[in-house]
Amino acid sequence: MNLLAIETSTDVGSIALWRDGEVLLRACPTGVSHSETLLPLISATMAEAGLGFADLQGIAFGAGPGSFTGLRVACGVAQGLAFAHDLPLIPVGTLDAMALGSGGERVIVALDARMGEVYFGYFESGVALGLVGVYAPAVAPLPEFGGWLACGNGLVAYPALHERLAPFVSAWMPELMPSAQAVARLAAPRLARGEWVDPADAVPLYVRDKVAKTVAERLAEGGKA
C-alpha cells in the first residue's frame, strides 16, 4: 500500500511516503511558508520514490488542532491531490500523531495554541482519553495519577503548565513536534480498515471553534451591533 501523509499544523512541516510499512520522511524547508514548499516537496519526493499520484491508495493529513492556516493548507492540498485521482483521505489528529511520535505509553500532549492557550490531550496506548481541548495553562485538567510522558511546545510556552504537571510527569519531551511520519503510521492501518473520508467531507479539526461573536452576543454584552 502506498500512502502520502502531509503534516503542516505547525511551522515544522513534513511529508511522508508510506510504502508497505517503509516510510520516506521529508521535512519542509524552514523559514518559508508551507504554501511555497509543500507541493514541490511532495512532487520531488514522489519522483524520488518513482511513484505517480495514480500509484497512491490514499492521502493522510494532519487535521489538527494547530495553526488554522497550516491545517487548511494540508487539507486543501490533500483534497486537490486526492480528487484528481479519486483517492480516499485519512484525517489524523495532530495530538494523536504527537502521542504516537513520543513513543510513550501514557502521554500528555500540550501544543502551543497561541493567545495564552494550549491544545491539550491525554493518550493511553495511542487512544485519546476524552476529547482534545483548548485550555488556559492554569485550568488544563490534571491527571489523577503519576507516571506520564509530557510532550509538545506548550510545555515551553507556558512554564505555569509545566509546573502544574510536574508532580504527575516522569519524562518530558518539550521539543517534540507533529511529524508526517506519525501521521502516516496512524493512517495506514485506518486506510486498510476502510476508515477514510471522501475529499468533500475532509475538514480540519480546529478545536478552537469560537472565533467571533454574533451581533446578538455583542448586544447582550452591552456592545454595538
Next chain:
Amino acid sequence: MPPMLVLGIESSCDETGVALYSTAAGGALLAHALHTQVVMHQAYGGVVPELASRDHIRRAVPLLRKVLADSGCSLREIDAVAYTQGPGLAGALLVGAAFAEALATSLGVPTVPVHHLEGHLLSPLLSSRPPCFPFIALLVSGGHSQLMHVTGVGHYELLGETLDDAAGEAFDKTAKLLGLAYPGGPALAALAEHGRPDRVKLPRPMLHSGDLDFSFSGLKTAVLTRVRESIASGGPLDEQQRADIARGFQDAIVEVLVKKSLRAVKDSGLKQLVVAGGVGANRELRRQLDARAAKSKIAVFYPELEFCTDNGAMIALAGALRLQCGAATKPAGAFAVRPRWPLADLLA
C-alpha cells in the same frame, strides 16, 4: 492555438465559485456553480474572515463535482486551472489556491493565478451581448470602486478610484445605520424605491474634484447626522423617513458614479462603458446610466446579474483569455496568495 478547457476557482471573500470555460468555437462558459456564505455571516453583522476560510474548504469539492457533472466534462480534459490569487481575505484565498495548485499538480497541468478585479473587468464578456475592446470600466463592489481604461486582456489603466470606502461598503454601512440587517446594500436599495426624491439632500462627494477619484465615507457620516437630527427632533424614524434617507443616499452615490463614469468615457474618446461588480446590479444605477449614456451615444454593458457578484465563471474566463493571449502560465506547485494586490502591479 488549440482550444483549451480552463477550470476557474474563486474564494477571495464570502463566495466559493467554480466554473469551466472552453475557448473552443469563440469561447463558452460550460458550467458554473456558486456557494454564497451570506446567510452564515449575517448573524455576525459582516464577513468573519476565519469563518469564511472554514466554509470555503467545505465547498470546493462539491462545487467542482457539480460543474463536472453539469458540463459533462471529465477532469482529464482540463488544460489549466485558474484561481483567484488576490486581492481578498488571505485565509480565504489560500484555500482556493491550495486546492487549485494541488489539483493541477495531480492532473499534471499548469495554473493561472488570476487577479480578482481582472475577473470582474472581463465578466461582461460572458454576456450574450459582450463589449469589444477598448472600453472604460466602472468597477463597483463591496471592496472596490475604480474606473479603468481597458484596451485588451491584461492592459488596464487605472483612471480613478475611491480614496476611502468602496461604494458597496458605503451602501452596507449606511444600511446598518438605518437598522437594516447585513448585507444591507440591496435592502437599502429596495427601501430607497419607496423614498421621495430630494426630501433628504445629501452631498455629492468629489463631484467637482476635476479628477476621476471617489470618496464615499463622508456620505455615511452625513446620513448618521441626518438620523441623529431626526431622532433629536421627533423620536425614532418612521418608515417613510428611513426610505427618504435611503433615497437621498442612493441618489447621491448614483449621481457621482454616473457623472464620473461618463466623464471618463468622454475624456477617453471611447463609446463603450462596462459596469462590473456587485453594485453594478443596483437598478437605479442602471436606470440612470442607461438614460444618460444614451443621450451621449455611449453603449453601456453589464455582466449577467449572476456574474455581478463574485463567481468562478469570471476567473475561468480571465484565466482562459490570459492563456489565449500567450500570457505565461505557471507550473503547478508552489503558491502564494496576494491579499493586497493593486491592479496596477498586474500590468508590470
